[in-house]
Amino acid sequence: MSGSRQPAAAVGGQAVIEGVMMRGKRHWSLAVRRPDGDISLHTEPLEPLADRYHFLKWPLLRGVIALWEAMALGIRALTMSANEAMEGEEQEEISRREMLVSLVLGVVVAVGLFVVLPLLVAGHFRDLFPNSTVFVLAEGLLRIAILVLYILAVSRIPSLRRVFEYHGAEHKTIHALEAGLKLEVEEVQRFSPIHPRCGTSFLLVVMVLAILVFSLVGIPGVWWLIASRLLGIPLIIGLSYEVIKYAGKHKHSLAMRIVMYPGMLLQRLTTREPDASQIEVAIRALEGVAALEPVEVDASGEGDVEVMA
Numbered sequence: 001m002s003g004s005r006q007p008a009a010a011v012g013g014q015a016v017i018e019g020v021m022m023r024g025k026r027h028w029s030l031a032v033r034r035p036d037g038d039i040s041l042h043t044e045p046l047e048p049l050a051d052r053y054h055f056l057k058w059p060l061l062r063g064v065i066a067l068w069e070a071m072a073l074g075i076r077a078l079t080m081s082a083n084e085a086m087e088g089e090e091q092e093e094i095s096r097r098e099m100l101v102s103l104v105l106g107v108v109v110a111v112g113l114f115v116v117l118p119l120l121v122a123g124h125f126r127d128l129f130p131n132s133t134v135f136v137l138a139e140g141l142l143r144i145a146i147l148v149l150y151i152l153a154v155s156r157i158p159s160l161r162r163v164f165e166y167h168g169a170e171h172k173t174i175h176a177l178e179a180g181l182k183l184e185v186e187e188v189q190r191f192s193p194i195h196p197r198c199g200t201s202f203l204l205v206v207m208v209l210a211i212l213v214f215s216l217v218g219i220p221g222v223w224w225l226i227a228s229r230l231l232g233i234p235l236i237i238g239l240s241y242e243v244i245k246y247a248g249k250h251k252h253s254l255a256m257r258i259v260m261y262p263g264m265l266l267q268r269l270t271t272r273e274p275d276a277s278q279i280e281v282a283i284r285a286l287e288g289v290a291a292l293e294p295v296e297v298d299a300s301g302e303g304d305v306e307v308m309a
Contacts, residue, residue, distance in 0.1 A: 010025050062241065114143055118143040126219060136214045
């Protein structure tokens with residue numbers, strides 16, 4: 001197909017515990033399957049920082065802000081979904097503070113696992129590499145290998161497999177919206193659980209771009225290497241956001257399909273085929289946003305497109 005811009009929905013989402021969160025431009029909605037089988041629905045308005053500070057919409061910078069806001073909203077949605085999903089069970093509710101502490105610890109572990117560890121391993125064998133480009137390539141490939149192994153490991157946890165199924169339901173529902181079809185279970189079910197704007201693809205793009213960016217640094221001392229990786233994260237996130245944003249608007253372009261193909265393959269590890277009840281939850285979440293603002297596709301491709309988790 002041609003590289004012309006294709007319709008994209010100005011809506012993104014995130015799979016949570018027994019539910020799906022959908023985010024529009026001005027509102028977000030959370031639908032969760034409760035233990036009694038009913039679906040709870042919660043909606044709230046959004047106040048993006050870029051609405052107050054226009055410079056935050058600048059390319060590169062907007063990707064960092066979008067990720068920050070997505071993480072903050074994700075903490076809130078995960079906390080609420082966990083409490084809804086276990087309502088009636090003899091467990092104390094999870095507070096936002098507890099979820100925030102868990103997230104901070106998770107970020108620390110992620111930095112150690114995906115930034116520091118590959119760098120230290122590659123640095124241990126640095127004398128074997130003929131130049132800095134090969135060193136950075138080896139470091140990057142090791143980082144990607146650790147990511148794949150990590151996803152494979154967590155996918156064996158039953159509760160996380162359920163989240164991966166809701167992840168697939170989220171993608172299918174947005175595909176149906178972008179195709180202009182009615183949001184009915186039968187229509188949504190026939191779509192792929194893979195989507196070019198997925199956060200999984202975003203992670204892989206980050207790691208590939210990191211190879212290109214860090215190849216310019218060379219091989220300084222180990223502490224400077226670690227500092228360069230940490231300081232370079234915002235730049236790489238900003239670049240990756242622009243790539244995913246462009247890919248979401250040109251998802252039928254042959255060039256973009258080739259660029260995004262590895263990320264689409266990786267999504268097969270983070271999504272599973274959902275059942276009808278899970279798709280029903282994703283539809284309810286999207287309908288929650290649609291009741292408050294238009295979520296029709298933007299045929300011009302000029303509207304904001306959020307990266308999905």
